[in-house]
Amino acid sequence: MKRFVKGLVLSSALLLSAVTPFMSVEAAPIREIGYKVQVNDALVDFPDSQPYLDDAHVLQAPVRFVSDKLGYEAHxxxxxxxxxxxxxNKKNTISFTTGDSSAVLNGKPITLQSVPKIVNGRVYFSVRALADVLGIQMQWDSSNQIAIYGADGKYHAPAWYATKFEKVIEGKATAYTAAPEENGGFASVDYFGNSLQVGTIAVDPNVIPLGSKVYVEGYNYDGLPAGGMYATASDTGGAVKGNKIDIFVPDPKAKAQQFGIQQVKIYVLE
Known part of the structure; x- marks a missing residue:
């Protein structure tokens, strides 16, 4: 990779500090803000049907995925x-029917606070009502829109924090290293003179402005954080055009070439 180095004009300490790349950390994938359910420290995965707030402002969720996370077998x-x-499970047995507020818990009839229903082929149950029926404490994190079940009797911090982003780009990614021939013959620094490190990416400034903070997911490479990483668009390259990024990897050139060309999703953060 060759860069167009114009950094002398932009080398003030203020600008350099503004675009210094994040220290890359392993992180959960960015998701659009929506309602979520957490059991102890782990989010419940809803692969095909998502929780929603009904007309009575009651949070409903597909019961199968929640009960599985709570250790219940469903019939x-x-x-x-x-x-x-x-x-x-070993402690409780609860039976209920969609469309009916009556249920049976451990052989005793009870009345549900919210009627279970079928939505798009999935059985939905009130998140709060399920917690009450099963005797599980629940906390609601309004900032991150997460209902947190403390199934172990403890309080837990959110496992996901809402992150807003300006746009999402479906693009291609390649990898580059600190080798001089990949940096236009210059030292291992980015466009602004910062040292290359994990979290540095080269971009087309017409698509992703220099200095942008981004989150990248979809790549597969053992020299980068698994699942995704935060990064800063602080480099450019002659071959980096359009919806393409070049990700710095702290590896020999021979290993970096194994990265190839990969499809990625790039979240440009606010």
């Missing part, structure tokens, strides 16, 4: 046009 049977669901 299903048809009940006319509705579904009867039984959740069982």
């Amino acid at each position: 299903w049977e048809n009940a006319g046009n509705e579904l009867k669901v039984t959740l069982t």
Whole structure:
């Protein structure tokens, strides 16, 4: 990779400090802000149906994914046009039917605060009602829109923090190193004179402005944080055009070439 080095004009200490790359850390993928459920320290994964707030402002979630995370086995049977669901673990057995506020907990009838329902083929149950029925403490984090079940009897911090971003780019990524031939014959520094490090990426400034903070996911390379990483757009390159980025890797050139060309998703953060 060759860079167009114009950094002398922009070499003031203030500007350099503004674009110094993040210290890259392993992080959960960025997600658009939505309602989430957490059990102890782990988020519940909803692969095809998401929690939502109903007309009564009650948070509803697909019960199967939540009950699995809580260690319950789920059994299903048809009940006319509705579904009867039984959740069982070593301590509790609860049976309920969609469309009905009546349920049975450990052989005793109870009345549910919110009626379970079928939405897009999934059985939804009030997150708060499920916690109350199963005797689990629940806390609500309004800033991050997460319902947190303390199934172990403890309080837990959110496992996900809301991150706003200006745009999402579906693009291609390659990798480069500190080798002089990949840096236009210059030392191992970025466009602004900062040392190259994990968290440095080269961009097309017409697509991602220099100095932008981004989150990159979708790559597969053992020299970078698994799952995704935060980075700073602080470098450019003659071959970096359009929706393409070049990711610095602290490895020999021979290993970096194994990166190849990969499809990635780039979140440009506010």
